[in-house]
Amino acid sequence: MTNKIKREITYTEALGEALSEEMRRNDEVIVMGIDVGVWGNLYGVTKGLLEEFGESRVKDTPISEAAIAGCGIGAALLGMRPVIEIMYIDFISIAMDQIVNHAAKFSYLTAGKAKVPLVIRTQGGVGLRNACQHSQSFESWFVNVPGLVVVMPSTPYDAKGLLKSAIRDDRPVVFIEHKKLYRIRGSVPEEEYLIPLGKSFIKHKGSDVTIVATSWMVSKALEAAEILSREGIEAEVIDPCTLAPLDTEPILSSVHKTGKCAVVHEAPKTGGWGGEVVSVIMEYAFDYLDAPVKRIAGLDTQIPYGKETELQVVPDTEKIVKGVKELVS
Amino acid sequence: MKKRQLLDMYRKMVEIRKFDAVCVNLKRKDLILDGFHSYEGQEAVAVGVLSHLGADDYVLSSHRPQGHALAKKSDPGKVLAEMMGRLGGVGRGRGGPMTFSDWENHFITTTTVGSGVPIATGIGFALQTRRKRGVVVSIFGDGAANTGACHEGINLGSVWRLPMIFVCENNLYGEALPFSKSTATEHISERAKGYGIEGITVDGNDVLAVFETAGRFIEKARNGEGPSLLEVITYRIRGHYEGDPQNYRTREEVNTWRKKCPIVRFRKYLLEKASCTEDELIVIDQEVESTIQKAREWALDQPIPTLKQMIDAKRITA
Helix, strand or coil: CCCCCCCEEEHHHHHHHHHHHHHHHCCCEEEEECCCCCCCCCCCCCCCHHHHHCCCCEEECCCCHHHHHHHHHHHHHCCCEEEEEECCHHHHHHHHHHHHHHHCCHHHHCCCCCCCCCEEEEEECCCCCCCCCCCCCCHHHHHCCCCCEEECCCCHHHHHHHHHHHHHCCCCEEEEEECCCCCCEEECCCCCCCCCCCCCEEEECCCCEEEEECCHHHHHHHHHHHHHHHCCCCEEEEECCEEECCCCHHHHHHHHHHCCEEEEEEEECCCCHHHHHHHHHHHHHHHHCCCCCEEEEECCCCCCCCCCHHHHCCCCHHHHHHHHHHHHC | CCHHHHHHHHHHHHHHHHHHHHHHHHHHCCCCCCCCCCCCCCHHHHHHHHCCCCCCCEEEECCCCHHHHHHCCCCHHHHHHHHCCCCCCCCCCCCCCCCCCEHHHCEEECCCCCCHHHHHHHHHHHHHHCCCCCCEEEEEECCHHHCHHHHHHHHHHHHCCCCEEEEEEECCEECCEEHHHHCCCCCHHHHHHHHCCEEEEEECCCHHHHHHHHHHHHHHHHCCCCCEEEEEECCCCCCCCCCCCCCCCCHHHHHHHHCCCHHHHHHHHHHHHCCCCHHHHHHHHHHHHHHHHHHHHHHHHCCCCCHHHHCCHHHCCC
16 A cells, blocks of 8 residues: 555646646536636636637636626526636626626526526635736635625645536625636545535634635745744635635634634735634634734725735735734734 | 417517516606616617527626616516615615516626626636537627627637627716717627628517517527627617606607607517417506506515615625
8 A cells, every 4th residue: 555645736736737627527617708718717726628628618718807797697697507707806897796786696686596506716815916907816705795605725734626516506606716826736635525505614722812814825825834834823824715605613613722812814904804804703703802803904095906916915934924923912 | 470479479569568668667766776777668679689588598697787677587576676675686685676687597687888798708617618508698788899808708608609699788878978978889790800700780679670680589599609799779768767857868859759759569470470369469568457457566565675684694704
């Protein structure tokens, strides 16, 4: 018996595997978006799908985000399982009406007779020096719309398992990837697995302070936890994976234990999703708190253009360490 | 066309007119709440286009949907119950007069103007991919024609040659704005050239003219020849909504269009050109009156849902 060598693949490859496996499993799964076919998406996520599944299931579309989203909704209403792609989350504003007013409403309006099993794949965040219309973080927009599921995977393993679940879910799912994560590698098993939507996961155990982080910030929070541990502060890092509906239990249990919590995300602090986590803790774990919950978030600014400056407006490991130290001091 | 078919179309037009009058009355009594938009005067469009459709076909309508729904053969009682927000409605009373969908009958409305067009395109895509014979009719107004979503949806449907037709129901006003002030071209159908599809404008108060062109376009769509753009010119007799001050148009203009009533015109045709008798038509009028009154009574008997019946508690987090 040889020990199984743990396979490491990139976030991009993990997403690609999720798509191709689900497309093999179910003929109703199709992929649609700008340059998802011949190019195989800007980062290579959909590479090879056109060759394997053909033009009827891998659709290159014009630059028409409203049509891409609307088309996905229409196809989903008829029982297909479209995975549409909005190349940058910044462009989702063009598709917003379709997602918010229609994808999120048809099941309600028909008392469940119609379903919209649609996945809207997109990517956000800074990191590729793309300036302020290609670098934003809009997850909180969708969290405030009942009827939508909002997912932000932070590792290759999560990306694959969550995307497969999203494709099998009957609800519309806004699946937000991060442009800085596409090239990172992580262990992903060869055999099939799913990660359920609506479940928060503890990524690092600790008893002194709770850090709730999303997307790219999860890896920063884990690095911060290592550094803090060397200084005797044991941080528990929780990755919600699904921002809405939020699984609050692991967060609240952790806060019961630690009495302190920091929420970390890249989106601007004001009106950001972190405020929701703070509210949940205030509402359900107030008595356990030893200090006010802290938000370590993006600055309330447009994303500047520049190698260093764009990184300076969002949290990093150092800022998380500093913030957590302030919290526990 | 066979006399039987002509009489069916007449019956449907009368049904839509009488249904609308019942709605206006229920709106006055506050039994239909807000968001009601009368369809009076536009019956030839709904009937001329949608009489061609069967159960496997789909319709995407907008905020003035009741005429379209009846023409697609939705049950008048269930539509009326929906418009009154009753549990027996097509969407269990969740959508009301402008936001209802009758999904079992493949009838959907969307009420952010222009938004239904790309959704229709998606349905067309699914029908094409699954090699179904069904078609989608996307009906939108002259106001919607100037939205980005409408343009994107028509373009994509045209590029992919989907089994659908686009119908611009031009009633000459987008809310209070006259068509001439919203659109620089004389006809919306001229835009078809820009999409590489066929486009025609017809008299929307002439049910036979609408029927003929819509039929040809729907047949093209069924045969895999892709979409077409049909513009029908008609007129919104009542205001945009009940209580509309209508300070943007003259009484004379409204009266001129009242004289072009599509039902009176079709009635005349039936009597003079299709060997129908006054008695035959009166019988139909009476039958429809009875159908609509029964629908009204049934709808009024439906309970108003509780909040618990209106929202899905499972989706609400603590």
